[in-house]
Amino acid sequence: MDLKTAKVTGSQSLDNSEARWIKLKKITYNDPLAKPRDWESAERTTRPAGSDIDGVGIIAILQRANGRQEIMLQKQFRAPVDKVCIEVPAGLIDSGETAEQCAERELLEETGYVGKAEETSCVMFNDPGFCNTNLRLVRVEVDMSLPENQNPQPNLEENEFIEVFTVPLVTMWEEMKKLEAEGYAIDARIGTIAEGVELAKRLGVKL
Known part of the structure; x- marks a missing residue:
């Protein structure tokens, strides 16, 4: 086994419906000045x-x-x-x-x-x-x-x-x-x- 031979061979977008371990979320919140804002977040789905x-x-x-x-x-x-x-x-x-x-x-x-x-x-x-x-x-x-x-x-x-x-x-x-x-x-x-x-x-x- 040689770890350095491992490499990424491709990459593409992943829809939440296909994900097994994580999901993407859009969060809305109010900042300290009470202004509404959005945030993008990733979240694990495996926590017991x-x-x-x-x-x-x-x-x-x-x-x-x-x-x-x-x-x-x-x-x-x-x-x-x-x-x-x-x-x-x-x-x-x-x-x-x-x-x-x-x-x-x-x-x-x-x-x-x-x-x-x-x-x-x-x-x-x-x-x-x-x-x-x-x-x-x-x-x-x-x-x-x-x-x-x-x-x-x-x-x-x-x-x-x-x-x-x-x-x-x-x-x-x-x-x-x-x-x-x-x-x-x-x-x-x-x-x-x-x-x-x-x-x-x-x-x-x-x-």
């Missing part, structure tokens, strides 16, 4: 009833025996940008599932690693000027001393092509710069985490 999120992003931290902390990342081709993206493991939430349960399940399915959810973020909106898609980031600790994490095997769906890799948390910013220079697209969640780590280093915040 009773859930406040569409899915989760997983900040999986590997604790090495030498004390080094690494973050688990993925390479995955994304057709909307026609590039291989650098991402955190992520997935849509199932009905009746908590964010923590979803994170542990998706991590196991996509990477083969067993982890324990430690902390969950507030609800985050990916691109609120364009769509209502949202998620929670869940920090998951991966104990590399566990037998089940010695030879992890993912359980990917037929249409999933994912490469898993890790980078040291303290050099994440530099690694993202290198990957961008190599032609990869950097997911906003990854970029934000990298910027946060770098900012903490520059300001002397203890990591």
Whole structure:
């Protein structure tokens, strides 16, 4: 498998009646001056009833025996940008599932690693000027001393092509710069985490 051989071969308009995962909406609203306005929006159609999120992003931290902390990342081709993206493991939430349960399940399915959810973020909106898609980031600790994490095997769906890799948390910013220079697209969640780590280093915040 070579992710870089994937490419977009065509593009055309999609009617809402043909869409399986999203729909387009025209929103009317009043601005702060009470002036009526219109807005175009995309919306997921997969959020389970009773859930406040569409899915989760997983900040999986590997604790090495030498004390080094690494973050688990993925390479995955994304057709909307026609590039291989650098991402955190992520997935849509199932009905009746908590964010923590979803994170542990998706991590196991996509990477083969067993982890324990430690902390969950507030609800985050990916691109609120364009769509209502949202998620929670869940920090998951991966104990590399566990037998089940010695030879992890993912359980990917037929249409999933994912490469898993890790980078040291303290050099994440530099690694993202290198990957961008190599032609990869950097997911906003990854970029934000990298910027946060770098900012903490520059300001002397203890990591």
